[in-house]
Amino acid sequence: MVEKEFDYTSRDSQGTSVKPMKISDFDIPKYEDYEASLLEKNRKFWNDVTGTLVYRRFRVPEVYSYVCKDKALSLAFQLRALTESMKYKADIANFLEPWYGIGVVGSSFGLNYIWNEGQSPATEPPFKNIDEALSFEPIPTQKTEMGKKALEMIEFFLDKTKGKIPISLTDTQSPFNTASYLVETNNFFMAVLDYPEKMKQLISVITDLLIDFTKEQINLIGDVLASPGHGFSSSREFGGISISDDNMTMLSPEQYIEIEVPFMDKVGKELNGAAFHSCGNWSGKIDAVKKIKNVVMVDGAFSRETDPDPNPAEPFPVGFAGTGIIVNVRVVGDSKTLMNNVRKLWKTGMKLIIVTYAKHPAEQEDIYKRIQEICS
Numbered sequence: 001m002v003e004k005e006f007d008y009t010s011r012d013s014q015g016t017s018v019k020p021m022k023i024s025d026f027d028i029p030k031y032e033d034y035e036a037s038l039l040e041k042n043r044k045f046w047n048d049v050t051g052t053l054v055y056r057r058f059r060v061p062e063v064y065s066y067v068c069k070d071k072a073l074s075l076a077f078q079l080r081a082l083t084e085s086m087k088y089k090a091d092i093a094n095f096l097e098p099w100y101g102i103g104v105v106g107s108s109f110g111l112n113y114i115w116n117e118g119q120s121p122a123t124e125p126p127f128k129n130i131d132e133a134l135s136f137e138p139i140p141t142q143k144t145e146m147g148k149k150a151l152e153m154i155e156f157f158l159d160k161t162k163g164k165i166p167i168s169l170t171d172t173q174s175p176f177n178t179a180s181y182l183v184e185t186n187n188f189f190m191a192v193l194d195y196p197e198k199m200k201q202l203i204s205v206i207t208d209l210l211i212d213f214t215k216e217q218i219n220l221i222g223d224v225l226a227s228p229g230h231g232f233s234s235s236r237e238f239g240g241i242s243i244s245d246d247n248m249t250m251l252s253p254e255q256y257i258e259i260e261v262p263f264m265d266k267v268g269k270e271l272n273g274a275a276f277h278s279c280g281n282w283s284g285k286i287d288a289v290k291k292i293k294n295v296v297m298v299d300g301a302f303s304r305e306t307d308p309d310p311n312p313a314e315p316f317p318v319g320f321a322g323t324g325i326i327v328n329v330r331v332v333g334d335s336k337t338l339m340n341n342v343r344k345l346w347k348t349g350m351k352l353i354i355v356t357y358a359k360h361p362a363e364q365e366d367i368y369k370r371i372q373e374i375c376s
Contacts, residue, residue, distance in 0.1 A: 003303060003304045003305065003333060003337055004304060004305050004333060005304050005305075005308075006304050006305060006306075006307065006308040007305070008308075011061040011065070012059065012061035012064065012065075013305060013306060013307075013332055014057065014059050014306065014330065014332055014357060015059050015060065015061035015064075016057075016058050016059060016060065016081065016084075016357070017060070017061065018058075018060055018077060018080040018081050018084055019080060020073060020076035020077045020080055021076055021079055021080040021083065022076070023072070023075055023076055023079060023160050026079040026082075026083065026161070027083070028161060028162060028164050028165065029164075030086075031082055031083070031086070031093075031164075031165060032164045032165070034086050034093060035093040035165075035166060035236075038090075038091060038092060038093050038235075039235065039236060039237050041053070041091050042091070042092060042235040042236075042237035042238065043237040045091075045351070046235075046237055046238055046239070048351070049322075049324055049349070049351070050348055050349050050350060050351055051351055051352075051375075052346065052350075052351075052352045052353070052354065052371065052372075052375035053091040053092055053233070053352075053353045053354070054089070054090050054091050054092075054353075054354050054356060054367075054368050054371055055090055055091065055092040055233040055353055055354070055355050055356070056085060056088040056089075056090040056094075056355075056356050056357070056358060056364055057094070057233070057330075057355050057356070057357065058081035058082070058084060058085045058094045059081075060077045060078060060080075060081050062077055063077050063078060063097070063099060064099055064120060065118070065119060065120045066115075066117070066118050066119060066120070068099050068100050068101060068120070068121070069115065069121070071098075071152065071153040071156045071157075072156070074098075074099070074153070075096070075156065075157055075160060078096050078097070079096075079161075081094060082094050082095075082096070082165070087361045088358065088361050088364040089361070089364050089365045089368040090356075090364070090368070092233045092234070092235055092353070093166060093235070095165075095166040095167060095168050095226035095234050095235075096157050096161070096165055096166065096167045096168070096226075097167070097168045097170070097171075097229070097230060098150055098153035098154045098157060098167065098168075098169075098170045099170060099171050099230065100121075100146065100149055100150045100153060100170055100171070101113055101120060101121040101123075101146070101171070102171050102173050102177075102181075102244070103121070103123045103146065103173075103178075103181055104141060104144075104146045104147055104150050104170055104171070104213070105141050105172070105173065105178050105206060105209055105210050105213060106123065106173075106178050106181045106182055107141060107144035107145065107146035107147060108138040108139055108140065108141045108144060108147075108206075108209045109126060109127075109133065109136055109138050109182050110126045110136065111123055111125075111126055111146075111181060111182065112126075112146075113146065123181050125181060125182055125183050125184050125185070125188075126182060127182055127183050127184070128183070128184050128187060129183060129184070129187045129191070130183055130187070130188070130191040130195060130198050130199065130202060131198070132183075133179075133182050133183050133202055134198060134201060134202055138205065138209060140209065140212060140213070141209055141210075141212070141213035142212075142213055142216045147213060150170040150217070151216065151217065151220060153170070154167065154170075154217060154220050154221060155220065158220075158221070158224075163222070163224060164224070165224065166224050166225070166226035166234070166235070166236055167221050167224055167225065167226060168225070168226045168227070168228075168229035168230060168234055168242075169214060169217045169218070169221075169225075169229045169230070169241065169242070170217065170230070171229075171230040171231075171242075171244065172210065172214065172229065172230065172241055172242055172243055172244070173243070173244050173245075174243045174244060174245035174247075174248075174260065174264065175203040175204075175206040175207045175210060175260070175263045175264075175267070176203060176245060176247055176248065176259065176260045176263075177244060177245060177246060177247050178206050178210070179199070179202050179203050179206055180247050182202075189250065192251070192255065192259065196255075196258065196259060199259055200259060200262075200263075203259065203260070203263050204263065206263075207263040207266055207267060210267065211266070211267060211270045211271065214241060214271055215270075215271075218271075223236070224236065226238075227239050227240055227241065227242075227272070227275075228240040228241050228242040228273070228275035228296070228297060229241060229242035229275075230242045230244070231244065231277050231299055231328075232275050232277070232297060232299055232328050233328055233353040233355060238297075239272040239273045239296060240268065240271065240272055240273030240274055240275045240294075240296040240297060241267065241268075241271045241272070241273070241274060241275060242275045242277060243264065243267060243274055243275060243276060243277065244277045244278070245260070245264070245276060245277065245278050246277075246278045246279045246280070248260060248278055248282065248285065249278060249279075249280050249281075249282055249285075253284075253285050253287065253288040254288075256285060256288045257288050257291050261288070261291045261292055264276070264292045264294075264295075265292055265293045265294060267294075268292060268293065268294025268295060268296070269293070269294050273294050273295070273296035273297075274292055274294050274295050274296065275295070275296060275297040275298070275299070275328075276289050276292065276295055276297070276298045276299065277298070277299040278299075278300075279301065279307055280301075280307060280309045281309045281310060281311050281312070282300065282311065283300075283311045283312055283315040283316070284315075286315055286316070286319035286320070287319065290319065290323070290325070295325055296325065296326065297325065297326040297327075297328055298320070298325060298326070298327055298328065299327075299328040299330065300316070300327070300328070300329065300330065301330050301331075302329055302330065302331050302341045302345075303331045303332055303333040303337050303338075303341065304333075305332040305333045305337075306330050306331060306332040306333070313341050313344035313345045314344055316345055316350075317344075317345060317346075317347045317349075317350055320350060320351075321347050321348070321349035321350050322349040324351065325351065326351040326352070326353060327345065327350065327351065327352050327353070328353045328355060329341065329342075329345060329352055329353065329354050329355060330355045331354070331355065331356070331357075332357050335363070335366070335367055335370070338354075338356065338367065339370055339371075339374065342354060342371055342374050342375065343374055346374055346375045352375065354371055356368075
């Protein structure tokens with residue numbers, strides 16, 4: 001079987017296109033009942049040592065692009081996605097996400113967004129080298145314009161849904177990822193080699209800012225918080241915080257353990273667990289990721305339609321069976337590709353969440369049944 005290749009012309013390989021709805025037309029009680037019907041299953045899975053859940057992700061391309069600047073339009077798109085998601089057989093409810101780009105914590109250092117028409121917000125590093133970054137006096141993220149916008153979006157979502165619908169944190173980049181946005185790229189990675197202690201000093205400051213801003217969001221969202229959040233199958237019965245750590249693929253396992261793991265430990269300790277994500281093939285660093293003491297979930301792409309350099313499935317049962325760490329499995333592609341990966345990933349002792357992208361409810365129903373047969 002030859003897999004389809006990644007479609008570089010697609011706006012979002014994992015996206016599901018929907019039209020925005022009138023916010024006032026969203027049926028809050030219906031979705032509230034739907035989510036409630038799944039929570040016991042979520043709770044049991046979270047506490048069990050092994051098992052499998054299925055999640056049909058509804059990721060709206062526009063929400064993770066130019067629409068993030070307009071909180072009302074973002075909510076209108078997301079509420080339509082939530083409405084449509086109820087038609088698909090799954091074990092985990094979709095949730096609202098106050099996505100506002102990936103540079104929010106970096107704004108504490110003066111990072112600003114560049115709004116190109118029809119695009120996600122871009123950034124340019126404000127510092128030429130790490131010494132400039134270390135000499136800057138950052139301010140709390142919640143006091144920056146970008147931080148305030150993210151918090152305002154959360155408040156808006158809560159108000160319009162009467163505090164009844166699950167909401168996640170905004171997209172949280174790892175301390176290392178955030179540091180990479182602040183310093184000119186070549187100088188940043190040279191600093192990893194030449195000035196690792198300075199790099200750790202910068203990452204330590206970012207870590208504290210990230211934790212403080214996250215706690216601000218958690219207090220605001222309250223008991224409708226869906227965890228771990230962005231990019232992960234999330235539930236009010238789950239814990240931890242989603243942390244995107246894509247630039248770890250540029251480090252050796254030894255560098256990652258030295259430079260980033262202690263700060264991921266701290267984030268996880270303060271925020272009820274760390275959920276690790278990296279795009280691309282990070283399977284060679286499984287042992288390094290497991291060094292994060294408080295890691296509760298990891299995420300990976302497992303097909304070429306999902307990511308141009310996906311993970312091979314085989315190392316994951318070797319690395320994660322019996323650990324209690326959940327593997328969030330994203331597979332865009334036909335059912336053969338999906339099932340082939342499920343068979344390779346499943347073994348007793350694994351905790352899997354299989355993320356599907358079926359185009360029709362009937363297809364999802366069939367996929368759901370087949371996953372249950374494989375993982376029973």
